[in-house]
Structure formats: C-alpha cells, structure tokens
Amino acid sequence: MGVARYWREIPARYNLIGKKCGVCGKVYFPPRIVCPKCRRKSIGKMEDYKLSGKGTVESFTVIRVPPPEFEGKSPYVMALIKMDEGCYLTGQIVDCSIDEVHIGMRVEACLRRIQEDGKRGAIYYGYKFRKAKE
Amino acid sequence: MAAIVGYGAYVPRYRIKVEEIARIWGKQAASISSGLYVFEKSVPGIDEDTATISVEAARRAVKHAKINPKEIGAIYVGSESHPYAVKPTATIVAEAIEATPELTAADYEFACKAGTAGMQNCIALVKSNMIKYGMAIGADVAQAAPGDALEYTAAAGGAAFIIGKEGIAEINDTISFTTDTPDFWRREGEPYPGHGERFTGEPAYFKHVMNAAKMLMEKLGTKPSDYDYAVFHQPNGKFPMRVAKKLGFEKKQIEDGLLCPIIGNTYSGSSMLGLAAVLDVAKAGSRIIVVSYGSGAGSDAFDITVTDKIEEYERQGIRKMLENKEYVDYATYMKLRREFE
Numbered sequence: 417m418g419v420a421r422y423w424r425e426i427p428a429r430y431n432l433i434g435k436k437c438g439v440c441g442k443v444y445f446p447p448r449i450v451c452p453k454c455r456r457k458s459i460g461k462m463e464d465y466k467l468s469g470k471g472t473v474e475s476f477t478v479i480r481v482p483p484p485e486f487e488g489k490s491p492y493v494m495a496l497i498k499m500d501e502g503c504y505l506t507g508q509i510v511d512c513s514i515d516e517v518h519i520g521m522r523v524e525a526c527l528r529r530i531q532e533d534g535k536r537g538a539i540y541y542g543y544k545f546r547k548a549k550e
Numbered sequence: 551m552a553a554i555v556g557y558g559a560y561v562p563r564y565r566i567k568v569e570e571i572a573r574i575w576g577k578q579a580a581s582i583s584s585g586l587y588v589f590e591k592s593v594p595g596i597d598e599d600t601a602t603i604s605v606e607a608a609r610r611a612v613k614h615a616k617i618n619p620k621e622i623g624a625i626y627v628g629s630e631s632h633p634y635a636v637k638p639t640a641t642i643v644a645e646a647i648e649a650t651p652e653l654t655a656a657d658y659e660f661a662c663k664a665g666t667a668g669m670q671n672c673i674a675l676v677k678s679n680m681i682k683y684g685m686a687i688g689a690d691v692a693q694a695a696p697g698d699a700l701e702y703t704a705a706a707g708g709a710a711f712i713i714g715k716e717g718i719a720e721i722n723d724t725i726s727f728t729t730d731t732p733d734f735w736r737r738e739g740e741p742y743p744g745h746g747e748r749f750t751g752e753p754a755y756f757k758h759v760m761n762a763a764k765m766l767m768e769k770l771g772t773k774p775s776d777y778d779y780a781v782f783h784q785p786n787g788k789f790p791m792r793v794a795k796k797l798g799f800e801k802k803q804i805e806d807g808l809l810c811p812i813i814g815n816t817y818s819g820s821s822m823l824g825l826a827a828v829l830d831v832a833k834a835g836s837r838i839i840v841v842s843y844g845s846g847a848g849s850d851a852f853d854i855t856v857t858d859k860i861e862e863y864e865r866q867g868i869r870k871m872l873e874n875k876e877y878v879d880y881a882t883y884m885k886l887r888r889e890f891e
Contacts, residue, residue: 426645430645430646431645431646431648488885488890488891489596489597510595510597511563511595513876526602526606527602527605527606527646528595528597528598528602529597529598529599529601529602530597539599539601539633539634541601541602541642541646544597
C-alpha cells in the first residue's frame with residue numbers, strides 16, 4: 417500500500433466513514449460516489465455516514481499461511497461482518513482466542529496497526545474488530 | 551480556572567507474571583515481586599503501539615465527556631515509545647477522534663512525565679482562552695532490555711484527559727520541580743533504555759517527587775491529611791508507597807490509584823492512569839494530589855478538587871477493565887512485543 421492511497425482512505429480506515437445514499441437511504445462501505453441502485457439520481461446526494469462500529473460475525477476463516485507482510489502474525493482470524501447499518505465488512509478479529517470466534521458473535525471496531533512498509537516505511541493503521549462488551 | 555472535563559484509560563488485555571520472567575532468567579520471583587511490589591504487568595497486543603493505545607484512551611475520554619471533538623483545540627501525546635521518531639502520534643489521535651483540522655498537536659517526551667507536561671500545557675491554553683478544550687495523553691509500550699531489571703515492570707497502557715474551563719474535577723494549581731539528573735535515558739536509535747540502577751532512587755525519583763509535592767502543599771497551605779487521594783508516579787509498587795510515607799500520607803490515600811502491582815509501569819501512562827482510577831471512585835468534594843515523575847528529571851504536581859458534576863459522569867471502571875486479561879508466556883510476550891521482527 418502506498419502512503420497516498422492510505423492517506424486518502426484515512427476517514428474510512430480510522431472512523432468507518434462510509435456513504436449513505438440520499439435517495440434510497442442505503443449505507444455503503446467502503447464509500448461510493450454513486451449508489452448502484454439509484455444511479456444518476458444519487459449523484460450529488462451521497463452523504464458521509466459514520467458507521468457505529470458494531471456488527472455481527474457472518475462468517476470467518478483462520479489464516480495460517482499469511483501473505484508476506486503479515487508473516488509472523490499468524491494464526492489470525494479474518495471475518496465477514498454484517499454491520500448494524502446493513503453493509504458488510506471484512507476485518508480481522510483481535511483480542512480473543514481463535515476458538516472463541518463464532519458465527520453470530522457481536523463485535524465492535526477498534527483501531528490497530530494493519531501493516532508497515534518495512535522498518536523504514538510508513539505504518540498503516542486501520543479498523544479491526546474485537547468482541548463487543550454488550 | 552481549568553478543570554478535567556473527561557478522562558479515558560486503556561490497558562491492553564495481555565499480562566505476563568513476574569514469575570514467568572524470573573523463570574527465564576533464573577531469578578527468584580518471590581524476592582523480585584516483594585522487592586518491587588509488582589506481580590504482573592500488561593503486554594501490548596502484536597498490533598498495538600502508543601498510537602493505538604492513545605486512540606483507545608482518547609475515544610473513551612470523548613465518549614464519556616460527551617463533548618464535540620471538533621471543539622478540542624490542542625492534543626498533546628506524551629510518550630517515550632512514539633511509533634515514529636519523526637511523525638507525530640498526536641495527528642493520528644486527532645484524526646481518529648475527528649478533531650481535525652482546526653487544532654494544534656504535538657508529541658512530547660520527558661520519560662514518564664510527558665503526559666502530565668501535556669496536561670500543564672492544556673491548562674495554560676484553556677486559562678488563557680486560546681482553546682476551549684485540550685487533550686493530554688500519556689501512553690507507552692514501555693521498553694526494557696531482555697534480562698534487565700526493568701523487564702519486570704515495563705508495561706503498556708495510557709490515559710487521556712480532556713481539560714476545559716469547567717468539569718468533573720477542578721485543577722486548583724500545578725507546579726513543577728525540574729533538574730538535570732541522568733538517572734534513566736535512551737539514546738537515539740537504541741531500542742532499550744539504560745539507567746543508573748540505585749541512582750534512580752534517592753537523587754532522582756524521591757528528590758523530585760517529594761520536592762514537587764512539598765512545594766505545591768506549601769504554596770496552597772495544605773497538608774497531607776487535607777487530601778482524600780494521592781497519586782505518585784509508579785515505576786514499581788514500592789516507590790509510591792515509600793514516598794507517600796515519607797511525605798506523611800497514609801496507605802489508604804494511595805490505594806485506589808496504585809495500579810502498578812497489577813499492570814506494571816506504563817511509563818507516561820503511569821500517574822495519569824492512577825489519577826483516572828481515583829476519579830473512578832472519587833466523590834464530589836474529594837481532594838486529590840497527583841505527582842508525576844519523569845527521569846532526566848522532573849515532577850509535575852497537581853492539586854485537584856472533584857466537583858458535583860462527577861455524580862452524573864459515566865465513569866469508565868478501570869479496575870473492571872483490568873479484570874479482562876489473558877496471561878502469556880515469555881516467548882509469546884516477546885512475539886507480541888515484536889522482538890523477533
């Protein structure tokens with residue numbers, strides 16, 4: 417990941433700011449410029465929308481052979497999470513053992529280190545998920 | 551007048567016991583634990599650092615203070631383990647709590663007292679009407695060389711305080727005591743700090759903490775018995791207890807704020823986490839004295855009176871948060887600290 421792309425996506429990566437269609441009310445994450453349902457009617461009507469950060473695990477997988485940039489971090493859990501606003505996100509589940517993760521588990525977003533460009537490069541932060549307190 | 555508007559604390563959930571570290575180095579855990587009065591310490595997750603800990607604490611502070619983060623005019627993050635040597639942690643925090651772009655931000659370093667130095671700056675900016683709210687954070691993923699005495703205490707955690715004109719606790723006064731004392735340091739590019747062993751005691755910690763506390767009480771005409779709670783920097787569990795006794799404070803005054811025995815020394819987070827734990831239990835009218843200590847060396851002392859607003863403030867419950875923990879062995883501890891990378 418380059419610094420420019422990371423920087424562009426900071427609102428979404430740190431604070432889960434997506435878009436809500438001003439016509440049909442559907443929430444999109446990552447942010448979209450146009451609502452695929454309302455198309456041209458939504459142009460100029462897509463508003464910033466901050467997700468609550470709360471969601472439910474719909475499915476998950478355990479990564480035991482990670483890509484090179486995540487070497488040494490495995491095993492870790494990647495989950496498909498249905499956010500309370502209705503959109504889906506893929507994110508890592510942290511701060512609980514692999515055995516604890518289950519479909520239907522309530523989770524909340526937190527900010528963690530995602531990866532870094534080696535020892536000399538930038539550090540990229542972003543959302544991950546942990547078991548919700550509720 | 552300046553006051554604490556809100557606070558937030560965060561300590562990672564991983565712990566390592568003193569006996570596990572002692573086992574690796576062939577030391578006697580019982581004598582280390584009783585000598586330091588520390589039993590276990592917090593360990594950061596593999597993807598946690600001073601920035602993520604600061605963000606956790608800052609988000610909790612904003613949530614509980616119920617303020618608009620856009621009204622925060624200054625953010626200072628004090629730490630000796632900023633993830634970058636050049637590139638502020640404070641901007642990451644500012645973005646993550648949506649306080650950008652209309653604010654000033656900077657990272658501070660003064661060993662374990664950089665966070666309280668940030669608090670003093672926020673107090674000054676609020677009092678001079680330059681800002682409405684200021685946020686000061688003390689956070690660390692404390693470094694210690696494997697096998698060093700510091701390894702038994704160097705922990706991870708942090709606390710954030712929002713300072714404004716009115717709030718849950720009025721800051722009556724603050725003073726500092728500062729000298730050039732090389733008791734603990736970390737050279738540029740070095741991964742671990744060095745220290746003067748016994749020299750870190752009398753001429754360093756005790757001299758600065760005691761002088762700052764005495765100067766503050768003398769200025770305000772107070773005595774130890776006037777305070778309901780006292781928080782002294784906690785490099786281990788023993789030093790704050792000993793300094794309290796020397797100054798004439800009783801054990802019950804420091805108990806609520808003494809977290810080091812169960813989480814270790816969170817460096818810049820230490821005295822601020824202690825203050826946060828006290829605010830968790832304090833009542834309206836409670837008077838608190840806080841004295842931080844940073845090697846190199848200096849102490850910042852604060853005299854604080856809790857206001858009626860504390861009653862409707864939703865407190866975080868730091869001790870409850872600390873109950874959610876997972877013990878790790880030494881090898882896992884090293885992996886989580888990214889020592890093998």
